[in-house]
Amino acid sequence: MARIAEVLDSFFDGGLPIRLAAYDGSEAGDTDSPYTLDITSPRGLAYVLTAPGDLGLARAYVSGDLVLQGTHPGDPYPALSLIVGRTDVARPGPLEVIRLMTELGLSHFIPPKPPPEEHLPAWRNKLEGLRWFQRHTEVRDADAIHHHYDVSNRFYELVLGPSMTYTCAVFPRPVATLEEAQEAKYDLICRKLDLRPGQRLLDLGCGWGGMVRFAAREYGVHALGVTLSREQASWAQRAIKEEHLDPYAEVRHLDYRHVEESGFDAISSIGLTEHIGVANYPAYFGFIRDRLKPDGRLLNHCITRSDSRHGARAGAFIDRYVFPDGELATSGTIVAAMEDSGLEVQHHENIRRHYALTLAGWNRNLVDNWDACVEEAGIGTARVWGLYMAGSRVGFERNEIQLHHVLATKTVDGQTSYPMRHAFGV
Structure with missing residues (x-):
C-alpha cells in the first residue's frame, strides 16, 4: 500500500520544504524542519485529494x-512563509488516479462535506434562483459581506484592537503600535482630502465607523458612513453616541448605491x-463623481494586484x-x-x-486572545483567520499584492483649487 505522506509530497512541485x-505513520519532505504538516485522518486526505489547488x-x-505543528494556529506565518506559493497541488492524470484509487482506496476520492465555515459557490446556493449567478447584485453582495463581516463584533474587537479598523494602517515608524498606525492612516487620509471644519464627508464601506468618527472628532466635518453589514452599523452608531459625535457623524446600514445625498x-x-x-x-466611480461637488476630492484605498498577468x-x-x-x-x-469617469488623478x-505590518499586528492579537476568539466565533473561524492573515502577510511582503492610495478631484472645465x-x- 502507498505511504500517504510520500504520495502527497509528490504532488508538490519539488516537494514541500x-x-x-x-x-499511517509515513513521513516525507524536509524531515529536519521544525514545522510539520500533519494529515491526521482519512477525511483530511480526502479533502486534499478531491479539491483543486489550496482549497483541499x-x-x-x-x-x-490537517495540523500545522510548530506554529500557533493564530499565527502560522513562520511555516507559511516557507510554503506559500508551493501549495498548488498537481492534479494526477487519469492513469495516476486509477493507481492511487487502487493503492489508497476509493473512499479517499469521495469529496467530504465542506466545513461549515465555507461560503458555498453560486452553483450550490439556491438563493434568488438564477439571479444568484449574477455577481455583485445587491442581494449577493449583501450575502458576501454578511459572511465575512458579521462574524461577531466581539471577535473583531479581540482581533483588530480598540480602533476596530479592518484596513491597512500607516506606520509612522516600524515599531509604532497598531493603534498609533491606524490613527496615522486616518489622519493621512483626512489631510489628503484637505478636510476642513463644516465640510461634508461620505465614507463608502465605512466598517465600524473609524474614519467617520475620526474625521468628525479631529477635523470637525459632518461625516456620513454606509456599510452593508448590519452588525457594523449597529456597533458604529453606538460608538458615535458614546463619543458624543451625534451632531457630526452618522453610519447607516445601506448599500452605497442607495445614497441619495450629493x-x-x-x-x-x-x-x-x-x-x-x-x-x-465605471459605475462606481461615476457614482462617486456624481456625489461630489465641483472641486471635491476622492481618496480610494484599495488592495491591488502587482501585475496584470493574473485574473481578477x-x-x-x-x-470560499x-x-x-x-x-x-x-x-x-x-x-x-477613475479618469474615464471624469475624475482627475492627483x-x-x-x-x-x-499592510504586512498591520497583518502581523492582527495575528498577534489573535494569538493573545485565542481562547476568547475560539469561544466567541468557533475554532474553525479562528483557524480561518489565522491562516488568511498570515498568508496575506506573505503576499504583501513578496509584492504579490499591494495597497494603493489614489487621490482624485472632480475637476470641472480645468478649474481646480488643488x-x-x-x-x-507624508
Missing part, C-alpha cells in the same frame, strides 16, 4: 484534519473597491472562506477607471509594506 506526516488543504486545515466636499473609499467587481468600476478573482480559499466574490485589479486599472502611492504641489506632506 517542511516535514509532511500522515496518520484549507478544508482539511479548517476542519482540524454635493459632498470629499469621499473616502477605504477597502470597498475590492468588493464591487472590476466590471463595476482571488484564489479558492479566499473566495474570506472574501466571497472579491476581485483585485492593478492600480493602473483603478486609475484608468496623487498615487503604494503602501503595501504597511495646489500646484501636494500640501499633505
Whole structure:
C-alpha cells in the first residue's frame, strides 16, 4: 500500500520544504524542519485529494484534519512563509488516479462535506434562483459581506484592537503600535482630502465607523458612513453616541448605491473597491463623481494586484472562506477607471509594506486572545483567520499584492483649487 505522506509530497512541485506526516505513520519532505504538516485522518486526505489547488488543504486545515505543528494556529506565518506559493497541488492524470484509487482506496476520492465555515459557490446556493449567478447584485453582495463581516463584533474587537479598523494602517515608524498606525492612516487620509471644519464627508464601506468618527472628532466635518453589514452599523452608531459625535457623524446600514445625498466636499473609499467587481468600476466611480461637488476630492484605498498577468478573482480559499466574490485589479486599472469617469488623478502611492505590518499586528492579537476568539466565533473561524492573515502577510511582503492610495478631484472645465504641489506632506 502507498505511504500517504510520500504520495502527497509528490504532488508538490519539488516537494514541500517542511516535514509532511500522515496518520499511517509515513513521513516525507524536509524531515529536519521544525514545522510539520500533519494529515491526521482519512477525511483530511480526502479533502486534499478531491479539491483543486489550496482549497483541499484549507478544508482539511479548517476542519482540524490537517495540523500545522510548530506554529500557533493564530499565527502560522513562520511555516507559511516557507510554503506559500508551493501549495498548488498537481492534479494526477487519469492513469495516476486509477493507481492511487487502487493503492489508497476509493473512499479517499469521495469529496467530504465542506466545513461549515465555507461560503458555498453560486452553483450550490439556491438563493434568488438564477439571479444568484449574477455577481455583485445587491442581494449577493449583501450575502458576501454578511459572511465575512458579521462574524461577531466581539471577535473583531479581540482581533483588530480598540480602533476596530479592518484596513491597512500607516506606520509612522516600524515599531509604532497598531493603534498609533491606524490613527496615522486616518489622519493621512483626512489631510489628503484637505478636510476642513463644516465640510461634508461620505465614507463608502465605512466598517465600524473609524474614519467617520475620526474625521468628525479631529477635523470637525459632518461625516456620513454606509456599510452593508448590519452588525457594523449597529456597533458604529453606538460608538458615535458614546463619543458624543451625534451632531457630526452618522453610519447607516445601506448599500452605497442607495445614497441619495450629493454635493459632498470629499469621499473616502477605504477597502470597498475590492468588493464591487472590476466590471463595476465605471459605475462606481461615476457614482462617486456624481456625489461630489465641483472641486471635491476622492481618496480610494484599495488592495491591488502587482501585475496584470493574473485574473481578477482571488484564489479558492479566499473566495470560499474570506472574501466571497472579491476581485483585485492593478492600480493602473483603478486609475484608468477613475479618469474615464471624469475624475482627475492627483496623487498615487503604494503602501503595501504597511499592510504586512498591520497583518502581523492582527495575528498577534489573535494569538493573545485565542481562547476568547475560539469561544466567541468557533475554532474553525479562528483557524480561518489565522491562516488568511498570515498568508496575506506573505503576499504583501513578496509584492504579490499591494495597497494603493489614489487621490482624485472632480475637476470641472480645468478649474481646480488643488495646489500646484501636494500640501499633505507624508
